[in-house]
Amino acid sequence: MTTSHDPIRHLRYLRQSLSQDNESIGFFISAGCPLSVPMPDDEWPLIPDVKNLTLAINAVLGANAKYTMLLSELKKAGKNTENIEDVLSFLRSLLAVSVGGEVRGLTEDDLNQLEKDICGEIVKKLNVTLPDDETPYHRLCNWVRSIDRKTAIEFFTTNYDLLLEQALEDLEVPYFDGFVGSRKSFFDLRAVEDNLIPIHWSRLWKIHGSINWHQETKAGERAVCRSSSPDAGVSHLIYPSHLKYEESRKMPYLALIDQLNRFIRRKSSFLILNGYSFNDGHLNDAIINALKSNPTGMVLALQFGSFEKTADEGGGERYPNAYRLAKRQHNLNVWTDDKAIIGTNIGDWLKTPSGQDDDKDLLNFVHSGDAKNDAGQIVPNVKLGDFAEFTNFLKKFIGLDAGDPVDK
Numbered sequence: 001m002t003t004s005h006d007p008i009r010h011l012r013y014l015r016q017s018l019s020q021d022n023e024s025i026g027f028f029i030s031a032g033c034p035l036s037v038p039m040p041d042d043e044w045p046l047i048p049d050v051k052n053l054t055l056a057i058n059a060v061l062g063a064n065a066k067y068t069m070l071l072s073e074l075k076k077a078g079k080n081t082e083n084i085e086d087v088l089s090f091l092r093s094l095l096a097v098s099v100g101g102e103v104r105g106l107t108e109d110d111l112n113q114l115e116k117d118i119c120g121e122i123v124k125k126l127n128v129t130l131p132d133d134e135t136p137y138h139r140l141c142n143w144v145r146s147i148d149r150k151t152a153i154e155f156f157t158t159n160y161d162l163l164l165e166q167a168l169e170d171l172e173v174p175y176f177d178g179f180v181g182s183r184k185s186f187f188d189l190r191a192v193e194d195n196l197i198p199i200h201w202s203r204l205w206k207i208h209g210s211i212n213w214h215q216e217t218k219a220g221e222r223a224v225c226r227s228s229s230p231d232a233g234v235s236h237l238i239y240p241s242h243l244k245y246e247e248s249r250k251m252p253y254l255a256l257i258d259q260l261n262r263f264i265r266r267k268s269s270f271l272i273l274n275g276y277s278f279n280d281g282h283l284n285d286a287i288i289n290a291l292k293s294n295p296t297g298m299v300l301a302l303q304f305g306s307f308e309k310t311a312d313e314g315g316g317e318r319y320p321n322a323y324r325l326a327k328r329q330h331n332l333n334v335w336t337d338d339k340a341i342i343g344t345n346i347g348d349w350l351k352t353p354s355g356q357d358d359d360k361d362l363l364n365f366v367h368s369g370d371a372k373n374d375a376g377q378i379v380p381n382v383k384l385g386d387f388a389e390f391t392n393f394l395k396k397f398i399g400l401d402a403g404d405p406v407d408k
Helices: 007-017 050-060 065-076 082-098 108-126 138-144 162-168 188-192 245-250 253-267 279-291 320-328 387-395
Strands: 023-028 154-155 183-186 201-206 209-218 221-226 236-238 270-275 300-302 330-336 337-340 345-349
Touching: 050 108, 065 082, 065 108, 082 108, 108 209, 108 236, 138 162, 138 387, 154 253, 162 201, 188 209, 188 253, 201 209, 201 253, 209 245, 209 253, 253 279, 270 387, 279 320, 279 330, 320 330
Parallel strands: 023 154, 023 270, 154 201, 270 300, 300 330
Antiparallel strands: 183 221, 209 221, 209 236, 330 337, 337 345
């Protein structure tokens, strides 16, 4: 028997879940989200995806013989030269064993300079501002602002940019990101782990660091500080895969992964993933292990595009890691435009007669598809994997709370 999923039913469930003001609701914002910000054709995207960011950095640093050597050694190690996070991880692994000598033809000084050069180019590409106050980021933050919640909204992000901070501050939504102080903000581990934060403040957890974080040494101890904007000539803390356990414990990274774990383990937690491709094994493990320990928790992954790549894209599954995990974990659901994996069951979207198809607000988010299923029925599309579409969904139901009727 072929499984299908009724989009109206599941959109109604999503709307109702988001209306609960006393449950833990979180948003996981990842690399695909900046691509949804509308820009003139010659200026899009505001921030490139990881591959295009890497290609841009490779082009800028291509004349640097040391950088070319690093990429050559990276390729020999079977790593991806078109993923800047792989480049940084490899560089930092070499740096850890280069003290007092050289490794693969690169000295410690070479590697230190390369790290600064790479992070400096990342900052140049990511230190941008949202073009106006009508972006998807603003719609998300306006939804947060509209509800007087009993439980704070939590944002988790792997992005290093400052777009979420800008949108939150534009709309005067108070938030806490783990740092306190105004001149040279420092990370307050106790406030994070003991949740010593006002309820009406949202939480912003930047799991992979930020372009305005940097490292300083105080009395022989390394510490992480946050500036209001990126500082030139400092050691930017971006993508911390190189840190040992002891260093991670002193710095924010391990605490922020723990925060993600704790959030998912809360009773009836609901985490929505946007723009995440499931290519980070460490994060995947953290999410799945937390879900295994908490059957009442739910993670909904909203994926951009169709379930499979088009013929022009080479065919095959678009998000194989996501599908593999969702087929085994009942409380990880994955939605793509034309298919979904819900409760481990994969199926096309298919509207079914339910007597509730007059819900026009929800029908606005069910689009006509081009493909037909095996029974010859046209498969509708649910495009909430587009961050712009998802935040339009939030905007449509802004102000709806648990006491309002959700069925019309």
